[in-house]
Amino acid sequence: MTAKTLFHKIWERHVVTQQPNSPAVLYVDLHLVHEVTSPQAFSGLRNRNLKVRQPSKTVATIDHGVPTRSEDGSKIGRLAFADEMSVRQIRQLEANCDEFGIPLYGMQSENQGIVHVIGPELGLTQPGMTIVCGDSHTATHGAFGALAFGIGSSEVEHVLATQCLLQWQPKTCAVNIEGELSPGVTAKDVILALIRKIGVGGGVGYVFEYRGPAVQAMTMEERMTLCNMTIEAGARAGLVAPDQKTFDYLAGRVFAPKGEEWERSLARWKELVTDEGAVFDHEVTLEVSDLEPVVTFGINPGMSIPVNGKLPDPNTVGDEAQKGGLQKALDYMGLTAGQQLLGHPVDVVFIGSCTNGRISDLRLAATLLKGRKIAPQMRVLVVPGSYSVKRQAEAEGLDQIFKEAGAEWREPGCSMCIAMNGDQLEPGQYAVSTSNRNFEGRQGKGGRTFLASPLTAAATALTGKITDPRTLMQP
Amino acid sequence: MNKFTLLKSRAVLLPLDHVDTDQIIPARFLKVTDKTGLGEKLFSDWRYLPDGSPKPDFVLNKPESRGAAILVAGDNFGCGSSREHAPWALTGFGFRAIISTSFADIFRNNALKNGLLPVVVSPDYYHSLLRRLENEPQSELEIDLGTQTLKVAGEPVAYFPIDDFSKTCLLNGVDELGYLLGLEEQISAYEKSQMAV
Ligand code: SF4
Numbered sequence: 001m002t003a004k005t006l007f008h009k010i011w012e013r014h015v016v017t018q019q020p021n022s023p024a025v026l027y028v029d030l031h032l033v034h035e036v037t038s039p040q041a042f043s044g045l046r047n048r049n050l051k052v053r054q055p056s057k058t059v060a061t062i063d064h065g066v067p068t069r070s071e072d073g074s075k076i077g078r079l080a081f082a083d084e085m086s087v088r089q090i091r092q093l094e095a096n097c098d099e100f101g102i103p104l105y106g107m108q109s110e111n112q113g114i115v116h117v118i119g120p121e122l123g124l125t126q127p128g129m130t131i132v133c134g135d136s137h138t139a140t141h142g143a144f145g146a147l148a149f150g151i152g153s154s155e156v157e158h159v160l161a162t163q164c165l166l167q168w169q170p171k172t173c174a175v176n177i178e179g180e181l182s183p184g185v186t187a188k189d190v191i192l193a194l195i196r197k198i199g200v201g202g203g204v205g206y207v208f209e210y211r212g213p214a215v216q217a218m219t220m221e222e223r224m225t226l227c228n229m230t231i232e233a234g235a236r237a238g239l240v241a242p243d244q245k246t247f248d249y250l251a252g253r254v255f256a257p258k259g260e261e262w263e264r265s266l267a268r269w270k271e272l273v274t275d276e277g278a279v280f281d282h283e284v285t286l287e288v289s290d291l292e293p294v295v296t297f298g299i300n301p302g303m304s305i306p307v308n309g310k311l312p313d314p315n316t317v318g319d320e321a322q323k324g325g326l327q328k329a330l331d332y333m334g335l336t337a338g339q340q341l342l343g344h345p346v347d348v349v350f351i352g353s354c355t356n357g358r359i360s361d362l363r364l365a366a367t368l369l370k371g372r373k374i375a376p377q378m379r380v381l382v383v384p385g386s387y388s389v390k391r392q393a394e395a396e397g398l399d400q401i402f403k404e405a406g407a408e409w410r411e412p413g414c415s416m417c418i419a420m421n422g423d424q425l426e427p428g429q430y431a432v433s434t435s436n437r438n439f440e441g442r443q444g445k446g447g448r449t450f451l452a453s454p455l456t457a458a459a460t461a462l463t464g465k466i467t468d469p470r471t472l473m474q475p
Numbered sequence: 476m477n478k479f480t481l482l483k484s485r486a487v488l489l490p491l492d493h494v495d496t497d498q499i500i501p502a503r504f505l506k507v508t509d510k511t512g513l514g515e516k517l518f519s520d521w522r523y524l525p526d527g528s529p530k531p532d533f534v535l536n537k538p539e540s541r542g543a544a545i546l547v548a549g550d551n552f553g554c555g556s557s558r559e560h561a562p563w564a565l566t567g568f569g570f571r572a573i574i575s576t577s578f579a580d581i582f583r584n585n586a587l588k589n590g591l592l593p594v595v596v597s598p599d600y601y602h603s604l605l606r607r608l609e610n611e612p613q614s615e616l617e618i619d620l621g622t623q624t625l626k627v628a629g630e631p632v633a634y635f636p637i638d639d640f641s642k643t644c645l646l647n648g649v650d651e652l653g654y655l656l657g658l659e660e661q662i663s664a665y666e667k668s669q670m671a672v
Contacts, residue, residue, distance in 0.1 A: 016665040017658060021639040025658055027665055037558065039508035048652075053662075065506065085506035092508050136557040136581060152559035152585035154651075162655040164662055168638065200493055201551035204580055234554060236580055300493050300554070321492050321549055328491070418502045427525075439497040439555060441520050 003275035006241050007172050007207050010147045010272070014130045016164055023166040029129040030146075031159045032115045033060040033102065035093040036420070037134030041157035042096040053163045055101040059124060062090050062106050063114045065420050068383050068410040082422035100160070113386020113412045116140040116354035120224065121388050123253025127242040127269040132159060137354050137436065138237075139230040143223035144250075145242035145272045147207070150231065170236050171281035173206040174274075177214040179289030184470035186364070187222035188356060188434065188453035190214065191229040192294040192304045194286050200302040203235025206282065209274060210240050214288050220249040221360040228355045229436050232301040241273045293469060295341050296438045296451040298329035303438075305341065307456060307468045313337035332440055333448050334428075341450070341466045348431040349380045349461040350443070351454055352410075353417035356434035357385030359392045361454040366398045368458040368472055369405040375464030380407035381423065383415040407461065419444045432460040477590040478648035482571050482618045484544035487534055490605055494548055495555035496582065500564040513560055514567025535568070544571040545616055547604065551575075552593075553582025562589040572618050574625070576601050587641045588651065594618060594625060594635045603630060620646060 004012075016025040031054075038060075045052070052058060065086035081087045090107070097104040105111045111118055116137055119125040125141045131148035132138060134156040141148035155165055177190060195202075208230055210223070218226065223240045230238030240246075247266060250256045257265045292306040303326070305311065314326040314337060330337060335344075351357075351365050362384065374380050382402045384390040390412055393399055399409045416423040417435035425431055425447025434457050438449040452460070455469035462472060504516040522533050529536040546565070552575040553561060562585045565573070572592040583593050596604070607630055608614060617626040620642060625633040637645075644651060 017661040023638070023640055025655065025661070027662075027669075036505050040510055040559070043509065044652075050656075083506070089506050089508055134557055134559075136555065150557035150581055152557055152562075152581060152588065154559060154585065154588040158652050158655055161652060162658075162662060163666075164655055164658070166640075166651050166655065200554055201577060201579070204551065204577060234551065234579060300495065321490070325492050420502050420505065437495075437497065437555065439495045441501055442497050445501070445503075445520055 003278040005172050005274045005278045005280060006145060006209055006239055006272055007147065008278070010128055010130065011169060013128070014147075023168045026130060026165050026167045028132050028159050028163055028165060029057060030119070030124055030131045031058045032119055032131065032133035032138070033058060033093075033156065034064060034115050034133070034135060035062050035089045036064045037153050038096065038156055039089065039092050040153045041134070041160055042100070044157040045100070045160055050161045052100040052102060052160045055103075057163060058102045058160065059119070060093060060097050060102050060104040061112060061115050061118055062093060064414045064418060065089055066107060066411070066413040067421055068413045068415045068423060070411045082420065086421065110387050113388065114354045114357060114414055116228065117357060117385035117389065120144065120220070121253070121386060123250055123256035126250065126256070126265070127246060127272050132165065136231040137228050140224050140228040140354055142227040142230065142238040143220060143240050144246055145239055145269070147237055147239065149237040170207045171205055173203065173208050173235070173282040173284060174280040175208045175210045176212040176283065176285040177210060178212050178285060178287045179214055180217065181214060181288055181291065184455060184473055185288070185291050185293055186453040186455060187218055187225040189291055189294040190286070190288055191226050192296065192301065192451065193288070193291055195229065195233045195302045196294070196304045197286060198233055198284060200232060200300045201234045203230065203233035206235045208235045208238040209280070210238055215240055216243070219360060220245055221358045224358065225355055229301065232436060242269050293453060293456050295456060295466060296449070297333060297335060297341055298326070299332055299438060299440050301436065301438060301451060303329055304451070307466070308342055309340070311335055311337055311339050311341065342468065344466045345430065346432050346450070346460050346465055347379065347429040348425060349378065349457050350383070350416040350431055350433040350435065351457050352381065352383030352385065352415055353435035354385060355436045356454050357383060357389065359389050361434065362389065362393050362398050363396070365454040365458040366401045368455060368462065368469060369407065370401045372405055372462055374406040374461045378461060378464050380405075380461045381410060381416060382407050383410040384412045386412045405461070416443050418442065432457045432466065476588070476644075476648050476650045479571065479590050479592055479620050479645040481620070482544060482592070483615055484571070485539070485542070485613060486545040486547045486574070486608055486616050487540045487543045488605060488608055489534060489546060489548045492549035493551045493554050496553060496558050496561045497555055499553065499561040500558065505558060505560055510563045512567070513564035514569070517564040517568045539612055542569070544569055545574060545618070546570050547574045547608065549575065550577050552578050553586070554579040557581045557585070559585045559589070562586045562591045566591050574601070574604070587645065590645065590648070592618065592620065592645065596625065596633050596635060600633050
């Protein structure tokens with residue numbers, strides 16, 4: 001038998017058929033749906049008089065547009081929506097799920113949360129699956145050895161109607177993460193460093209498999225952070241081969257297999273590794289032993305420097321387009337070539353999103369915020385990725401740590417990651433954000449985003465300026 | 476879906492790399508539940524002043540951009556989110572084709588499903604096309620999907636790649652869902668085979 005990569009094993013098992021000169025028809029095991037990219041797909045079904053083929057393989061949640069300010073800090077209860085259109089969009093998803101028989105973790109549900117946070121948390125995300133969602137950060141689920149990627153609304157309609165997608169087979173790239181992370185350096189820093197190395201278009205056409213000692217050492221939540229931002233390098237999906245950590249994480253979760261079924265699944269999941277001698281189309285290696293915390297300075301996630309570094313000079317980089325791109329970024333961000341980011345004033349800190357809104361992220365932030373106060377004038381939002389994360393954080397007293405430090409403790413949702421729900425930057429404001437995109441205006445029109453880890457974000461919250469978290473950590 | 480066969484038009488130049496979907500259509504306009512009206516919001520933050528009036532120096536607001544159906548843009552166009560609102564906004568404005576040196580995967584898929592043709596050219600061709608159009612902005616480009624060629628007076632003919640399946644869909648204005656629905660038997664057989672595992 002020929003040696004196969006993990007990707008090939010999953011792919012081959014899901015090809016329903018492939019006609020000559022046509023893309024493969026790929027079967028989808030789990031389809032996640034949210035309010036923003038689905039309404040047109042449901043309308044399409046209605047126009048053609050179609051049903052949802054497999055409502056039981058479809059799960060919906062409401063996350064992008066929900067308000068995250070609670071009326072009463074402890075209970076499920078939300079303040080006003082940003083606007084009527086958000087309300088309409090959310091009502092429409094509720095009506096669509098009702099009409100087509102799709103389970104919905106809606107605003108009243110105790111399991112509501114960001115789609116990429118609740119999938120793993122409920123045990124819906126399992127090794128070897130194909131998972132799609134009308135959302136590019138679907139790559140997150142690859143942390144479990146599932147082939148997971150984002151699709152557009154037309155494709156959402158295709159999957160709703162046929163449980164299948166037309167896909168050309170992507171190429172494979174092994175991403176070897178070598179070495180051991182030092183204290184204060186996180187999975188977020190690793191993925192930012194990787195995107196800097198290969199560029200925001202460096203992964204186009206590929207599925208990544210993250211391997212090597214640093215990946216093996218990561219917890220499941222860290223692996224999710226790593227896979228989450230795969231799309232920011234342009235790659236469709238990122239995979240980590242499942243191992244004992246994956247199985248331990250899944251055991252006992254609501255939708256994880258039970259009893260004999262668990263044993264059978266486990267046997268299958270253990271086969272999900274790249275065989276010795278399997279060939280990748282491409283290979284990249286990142287050594288992380290000397291990695292420092294990373295902060296972005298520009299307008300795409302590839303524009304970053306070590307927290308203690310200096311900004312690059314457009315006059316010393318590549319071709320005209322790169323010079324122009326870098327200068328445009330510095331202009332938008334109000335920064336100068338050669339300057340340090342360390343000590344740069346910041347107005348808002350946002351801790352949350354599908355990249356860093358899980359319990360381990362909140363715990364990390366809390367280690368620095370505990371017993372301290374955030375800087376005066378500073379606005380700090382801590383937004384848990386789901387109700388389950390929120391409950392866990394409250395059980396551990398993290399909410400108290402955040403509130404006593406002066407931060408706002410919010411209800412779950414995407415919040416200021418995408419600024420659709422009223423949580424947003426004012427024009428010109430600077431934010432350090434644990435989310436995944438620093439595109440112009442992403443966190444509010446005219447807002448300026450520095451992406452960083454939860455540790456760097458918390459350190460910055462305390463000082464009011466970009467800070468190396470290692471200087472505030474207990475030895 | 477509209478058929479795409481031959482397109483003759485002037486082009487709008489946006490020679491920036493990594494134009495992301497948040498610029499093409501900012502997230503605050505994603506609250507719609509249909510596909511209409513997004514053309515007016517295309518590149519909104521680059522195109523309008525805070526008071527809502529057009530920024531005179533932004534390329535889409537220049538008189539010569541009016542009626543142009545081709546956008547020429549830098550590398551990795553459409554990176555970022557999976558929002559199909561991006562091609563809806565581009566087609567809503569009137570674009571039918573985009574010329575670049577590369578496209579982000581999801582954007583490319585979304586564009587093809589909306590009769591918006593992604594035309595990939597070599598970096599050399601891209602740069603000489605840019606220079607030509609900067610000097611002769613009134614030049615008409617001709618994109619022939621059947622022969623997969625791009626022509627503009629004074630430049631050599633460029634061939635662009637596209638897979639046969641997408642090409643056939645575009646030429647005939649067929650959408651992929653019809654094709655998938657036609658495979659009902661195979662899909663059912665696959666589902667049965669999986670239940671047995
Ligand atoms: S948290 Fe941000 S990136 Fe993640 S799904 Fe929500 S909007 Fe998208």
